[in-house]
Amino acid sequence: MMQEVLRLQNLQKSFGSVRALKNASLTLKEGEVVALLGDNGAGKSTLIKAISGVFPIDRGDIYVRGEKVSIRSTREAMDLGIETIHQDTSLAPDLSIARNLFLGREPVNLKWLGVFAPLDLAKLRDAASALLKRVGISKKLDADALVSTLSGGERQSIAISRAMQFAAKVIILDEPTNNLGVEETHGVLRFVKEMRAAGHSVLLITHNIHHVFEVADRIVVMRRGEIVAEQTVADTDLLTVESLITGADLSALMKRAQ
Amino acid sequence: MQKSMVQQVMVQQVGTVTAEDGAGHAKAKSSLMRSPQFSSFVILVVLLVVFAVADGNFLSPLNISNMMAFLPELGIIALGMTLLLTAGEFDLSVGAVFALAPVVVMLLVQNAGVDIGVALLAGLLLCIAIGAINGVIVTKIGISSFLVTLSMLLIVRGAALYITQGFPLKSWDQPGFFVTLLAGSFNIGAFRFYTSLWWFIGLSLLAVYVLRYAKLGNWISAIGSNRNAAVARGVPADAVKIWLFIATSVLAGLAGMISAFRISAASPVAGTGYELEVIAMVVVGGTALTGGRGTILGTIVGALMLRAIRNGIVLVGVPGLAYNIFVGVIILAMLILHALLQKNAARS
Numbered sequence: 001m002m003q004e005v006l007r008l009q010n011l012q013k014s015f016g017s018v019r020a021l022k023n024a025s026l027t028l029k030e031g032e033v034v035a036l037l038g039d040n041g042a043g044k045s046t047l048i049k050a051i052s053g054v055f056p057i058d059r060g061d062i063y064v065r066g067e068k069v070s071i072r073s074t075r076e077a078m079d080l081g082i083e084t085i086h087q088d089t090s091l092a093p094d095l096s097i098a099r100n101l102f103l104g105r106e107p108v109n110l111k112w113l114g115v116f117a118p119l120d121l122a123k124l125r126d127a128a129s130a131l132l133k134r135v136g137i138s139k140k141l142d143a144d145a146l147v148s149t150l151s152g153g154e155r156q157s158i159a160i161s162r163a164m165q166f167a168a169k170v171i172i173l174d175e176p177t178n179n180l181g182v183e184e185t186h187g188v189l190r191f192v193k194e195m196r197a198a199g200h201s202v203l204l205i206t207h208n209i210h211h212v213f214e215v216a217d218r219i220v221v222m223r224r225g226e227i228v229a230e231q232t233v234a235d236t237d238l239l240t241v242e243s244l245i246t247g248a249d250l251s252a253l254m255k256r257a258q
Numbered sequence: 259m260q261k262s263m264v265q266q267v268m269v270q271q272v273g274t275v276t277a278e279d280g281a282g283h284a285k286a287k288s289s290l291m292r293s294p295q296f297s298s299f300v301i302l303v304v305l306l307v308v309f310a311v312a313d314g315n316f317l318s319p320l321n322i323s324n325m326m327a328f329l330p331e332l333g334i335i336a337l338g339m340t341l342l343l344t345a346g347e348f349d350l351s352v353g354a355v356f357a358l359a360p361v362v363v364m365l366l367v368q369n370a371g372v373d374i375g376v377a378l379l380a381g382l383l384l385c386i387a388i389g390a391i392n393g394v395i396v397t398k399i400g401i402s403s404f405l406v407t408l409s410m411l412l413i414v415r416g417a418a419l420y421i422t423q424g425f426p427l428k429s430w431d432q433p434g435f436f437v438t439l440l441a442g443s444f445n446i447g448a449f450r451f452y453t454s455l456w457w458f459i460g461l462s463l464l465a466v467y468v469l470r471y472a473k474l475g476n477w478i479s480a481i482g483s484n485r486n487a488a489v490a491r492g493v494p495a496d497a498v499k500i501w502l503f504i505a506t507s508v509l510a511g512l513a514g515m516i517s518a519f520r521i522s523a524a525s526p527v528a529g530t531g532y533e534l535e536v537i538a539m540v541v542v543g544g545t546a547l548t549g550g551r552g553t554i555l556g557t558i559v560g561a562l563m564l565r566a567i568r569n570g571i572v573l574v575g576v577p578g579l580a581y582n583i584f585v586g587v588i589i590l591a592m593l594i595l596h597a598l599l600q601k602n603a604a605r606s
């Protein structure tokens with residue numbers, strides 16, 4: 001049926017004495033939206049940073065489309081088709097929107113010049129404008145504007161549109177709706193659905209459980225560096241999910257209260 | 259009348275290159291007015307006018323020739339420093355490298371009988387090694403560039419002093435291809451220029467191209483602006499920084515060779531204090547000390563400005579020991595001006 005795109009097996013990662021990831025395993029299928037949930041410090045960002053090559057894992061295996069891979073750098077993750085939007089802002093404020101959108105994958109002329117190749121500025125700006133239109137950012141943004149002049153939400157939208165353009169197999173969003181207004185939030189959720197419809201897989205980290213029920217197929221809950229539950233959204237409800245996150249049995253509490 | 263026309267032409271030239279990626283002309287113009295290199299440029303013009311009025315000799319062919327002989331030597335280092343600062347690092351060892359490179363090259367030729375071409379190659383490799391060590395320690399071990407390059411300053415200066423026993427070398431008396439290439443001179447009318455001016459112009463154009471139009475420049479600015487963001491996009495931040503340290507060191511060595519050949523002598527104490535003078539040129543031109551925002555044009559203006567100040571205040575009759583008071587005050591005033599402009603731009 002649906003093909004497996006990404007499989008993580010027993011990932012472990014420690015920062016000194018902090019065991020941020022203990023034994024995390026997870027599978028992501030084609031055209032599937034998986035919500036990764038958990039309280040602050042549960043290890044969600046650590047997990048996705050390991051997949052996206054920000055730092056190496058201590059132990060464990062990563063498979064992309066059934067093939068075992070080692071991801072040693074962000075470039076390798078991108079080349080494997082994994083695009084990540086990190087929680088901590090992922091844009092360079094002193095660069096223009098257009099330059100940020102293509103950072104690391106700049107369109108150039110005279111490619112043989114390597115890093116000295118001249119940027120294809122016309123293409124850069126046109127592609128950026130087209131992209132900005134497609135994401136439907138409410139305010140009209142100029143591709144030449146510096147990112148430092150944008151609001152937090154606008155920056156987030158830029159980062160998301162950047163992940164869209166390279167048609168990655170796996171798109172990872174770490175709390176993408178943080179700081180966003182109503183309209184932009186819906187833009188992001190719509191984007192997630194579009195991506196699924198187009199056959200991409202999305203790993204969505206969020207603290208907003210309503211969003212989970214709106215877009216996700218499956219939820220994975222982390223607590224203290226471990227994956228403690230996995231459920232399909234159709235088979236669960238809000239209260240159950242909340243109790244899984246906190247570790248307290250809320251539905252039992254509610255029943256007792258009644 | 260004539261001066262104002264010259265000014266206009268120069269403003270236009272700065273304008274065309276400053277226009278953000280060739281954006282609309284009107285927009286470029288308004289952002290140009292507020293850009294730091296423009297305010298530096300205006301102040302440079304004012305200074306030139308003041309000095310010219312105060313002392314008739316300031317614009318004499320002899321004096322201009324003099325300034326143009328000195329300008330490239332610090333200016334060439336400043337180009338490398340601008341790129342390095344834009345990437346968020348700096349290098350305090352440039353003044354020492356400026357001394358060590360020619361000392362080593364000339365010693366090899368004079369005392370060891372090595373061919374000049376081979377000696378220059380050895381000097382080049384030495385500069386590459388110094389830059390690479392700076393870069394690797396800063397990026398891979400994670401010590402701040404202030405501390406690393408301060409230590410390197412002491413090591414390199416110490417080496418220059420030790421191998422010369424503290425004395426200047428005997429004067430250089432072997433003209434040849436390389437000497438002409440680095441420090442040859444030619445006359446245009448009453449002006450006497452050195453080939454180093456061509457080096458400076460060529461390297462400036464290259465630096466403008468790299469920072470503004472090349473893929474590498476995009477990476478350099480991004481690294482200085484938000485290193486994590488750049489790394490997350492697959493930009494090899496450490497490698498870029500290491501190469502920039504190497505480039506800065508090599509440019510410092512080149513400047514040292516040019517200077518030594520021009521005056522036909524190498525001294526272990528040459529270039530003392532140049533590191534701060536160069537950093538001053540760069541930040542006066544509008545490059546941010548914190549990284550992310552760099553301007554080569556600003557640096558050129560800054561280099562011209564510091565040269566003109568040093569030269570002008572002598573002519574105007576400021577007592578020698580008081581130079582640095584003026585230089586310091588003018589630098590401070592420039593920085594305050596940049597900061598105020600920045601604030602204004604942010605508000606509007």
Ligand SMILES: Nc1ncnc2c1ncn2[C@@H]1O[C@H](COP(=O)(O)OP(=O)(O)OP(=O)(O)O)[C@@H](O)[C@H]1O
Nearest residue numbers: 015018020038039040041042043044045046047087
């Ligand atoms: N670079 C680091 N160095 C040391 N400890 C770290 C580092 N990154 C994360 N940690 C620790 O690892 C644990 C997991 O952090 P992580 O950022 O993965 O949490 P999270 O689930 O994303 O939380 P949040 O919802 O607040 O973003 C925390 O205890 C955190 O303090």
Ligand SMILES: [Mg+2]
Nearest residue numbers: 044045087174
């Ligand atoms: Mg997090």
